[in-house]
Structures are given as C-alpha cells and as structure tokens.
Amino acid sequence: MKHAVVLLSGGLDSATVLAIAREQGYVCHALSVDYGQRHHAELAASVRVSQALGAVEHRVINIDLTAFGGSALTDSAIAVPESPTTGIPLTYVPARNTIMLSLALAWAEVLQAQDIFLGVNAVDYSGYPDCRPEYIEAFERMANLATKAAVEGKPLKLHAPLMHLSKGEIIRRGVELGVDYCMTVSCYQADAEGRACGVCDSCRLRREGFSAAQVADPTPYRN
C-alpha cells in the first residue's frame, strides 16, 4: 500500500489531484490549511471533497497568516482585483506553497509516506512564482536534505500532475475520474455558502476552463 499526502484546498485543481492520486493507487491523506484565507468557504469544500473522493483521513491545520498579511487573501484592507492585472497579482500570498508543502512534508514523514501531491499548474495560472516547475524541483531537492526519512534512504517525491495541463484539460480529466466540481470552491471572495463572485481571477480562469472543456459550469454564482 502506497501512502500519499494530498494538499487539498477545496478548489477545482486539488480536487482533481486527489482523484488522480486515488486512481494511481495511493492511500490518500488529505491536508488542508486554514491560514485565515478570505475565501474560508473553500475549507468547508475541502471536507466535502475529501469524503467524496475517498481520502482515508483529512486534517485541517491552523496557521494564522493574517499575522503577516501582505496579500488580498490575508489582509482585509487589500481588495481582491475584479479585472485582469499584469504581473504577479495582489492575491499572491507570500510563501504560501512553501508553508503548505513544509507541513505536508512533516506529516508525510510521520506517516512514512514518500509521496506528496499538489495541484500547482504552470499554464492557466495566476502568475504565482511558487507554481512553477523549477520551484517544485527545488522544494523536492531541499526536502530530500531536510528529513530523517530521506537521510535514511526513503526519499520524497513531489507530484504535480496538473503542471502542464490547461484548465480545460484539468476539468476534462476530473470529469473522466468522476469529480463533481459542484462541491469545489475556487472564488477568492466566495460567500459563506460558497457562492462565487464571478469576476475575480480565480472565477475567470474557472469559467473559461469549463467553457474550453465544453462541460456545463456547475458553479453557484451570486451575481
């Protein structure tokens, strides 16, 4: 039995990744991080997704990144952009993937799991530096110098199966695997019921993805 830690945000991409990891035969331990994100509804979504897609357990770790701020997602004084911007957007959260991967690394070592899955993507993404292949490779290299498990001959492998897929391709893959995207939340300013704004970057990418995949968009929009 191969065990894996799967980072699960509650969004579309990580739900697809969980389905892919399961299809590859992994016993999946889902990990979500409550970092004080504006779109807290994604955490409720992560609970639904982990159950629906067969994770054997799901942990939500709390870490208050609003103590640092510096992002539209962790500082209520910074508004979420509602039209496309150039460069790295205000929704970038400093070191978010590094923090989440470091927590996944800790749990993987305790579980004696040698695999971590995450839903980063370098195609239809938002310009975040910690979603690029060279970042993932550098994290894996660092992780294999960091842990007792790696030093003792059990190296860690990071899996980013969505890295080179478009949003439309991700959705088609998920639909093949039976993912019900209705239960996922992508919107950066989703309301408490998980209803989407329809205008933020994340909503725009998601909407275009369903259109490209020629799949009916099940997202509940409030506008």
Place this chain on the structure above:
Amino acid sequence: MKHAVVLLSGGLDSATVLAIAREQGYVCHALSVDYGQRHHAELAASVRVSQALGAVEHRVINIDLTAFGGSALTDSAIAVPESPTTGIPLTYVPARNTIMLSLALAWAEVLQAQDIFLGVNAVDYSGYPDCRPEYIEAFERMANLATKAAVEGKPLKLHAPLMHLSKGEIIRRGVELGVDYCMTVSCYQADAEGRACGVCDSCRLRREGFSAAQVADPTPYRN
C-alpha cells in the same frame, strides 16, 4: 536600514544569533513558533531575549505540530532520552526547520527584508539533518524561486553564523556581545519556570559548552 527576520527559539544558540545580527547592523524582527513543544518555557525565554537584545518586534506564531506528532518534543507518549543515543535522536521534529524557515520567508517578504538569521549548527549538534550546510543552501535556493520578491530581483539570503562553531565558541562569542545566557532555556523538558533537567541531550551539550568556554554555567538546574 537593513531589516532581518531572526528565528528565535528562546535557547542559547538563537539568542547568540540575534546578538550577532544586531552587531552586523540589522534591524531585527524576531520570530518564534509555538508548535506545541514540550519545553514550552523556551517561548517565555524568547520574549525576554528579544527584549534584552534589542529586536524591534517579536511575533509568536502558533502551529500545532502535535497534530502530527512523531517526536519526543511533540508527542507526550515519546519520552525525551536522558542518555546519549546514536543516530538521529527521538527529539528530532519532522520538518521543523523547514516549517520555521517557510514562516520566516513569508514574514521577510511582507517586511521587504532580504535576510533571515537562524541558529543552526553542524558541530556540537544533535544529528538533525535540517541543521547541515547543504540543507541551508538548498532552502535558500528554493526560497529564491518561491517568492515574488526574489522573482522581482530581491533575493533572499539565509545567515547561519553558528554553523561551524563549537558550543564553547558560540558561548564565548555571545559573552563578548553581552548575551546573558541566564535568560535562555535549552532543556527539552524544562519545567514551567524554565529550570533544566540537566540530563537530556540539549542540557548535556549546553553544559559541555560552558565548560569548554570556561564560562560559569548560569543555567538553573532542578536536579
């Protein structure tokens, strides 16, 4: 004005590092992590140390690593060894330095600081893999692919000024810089008042360090 984030545990090493960073002219932002450590008294020590050694601010971030366990410091069912052991000891906390450095990375980016100081040491250390120079180099390389700041031309530098010093040399350096080691707590099973057991690995290394430095040991022992 150069700003730096200094990881401060409340122990002997990181107190010395804060004094070194201040001597090098950095405006120091001290960061401690309450991860559910058995020796919680070190956090009270970190407050005293940050004030005494002139940090401009001090934040304590909570992250409950007892949810993962896997270490004598984060699982009350695993006893702290009271005699020297071979190999990586039970006090190793999976991915601890990676988690702490990732939090320091996040805060540094928000502060627009390009320097992080930490007290890892490869000489008189406990065999932890995430205290080795090759680990520190790999983390720095990863960090410089992770953040918006690095991508936009403001790379991060990790400083580990104790890396190649013996415990005795660290203590002599700290004494030169006016560090009062009485306010630091190293013991893995310090009591609520910060009194040391005198027999754990950390106590042993500390005691031997004062002896080698020919400095009177100010540690309050309870035995």
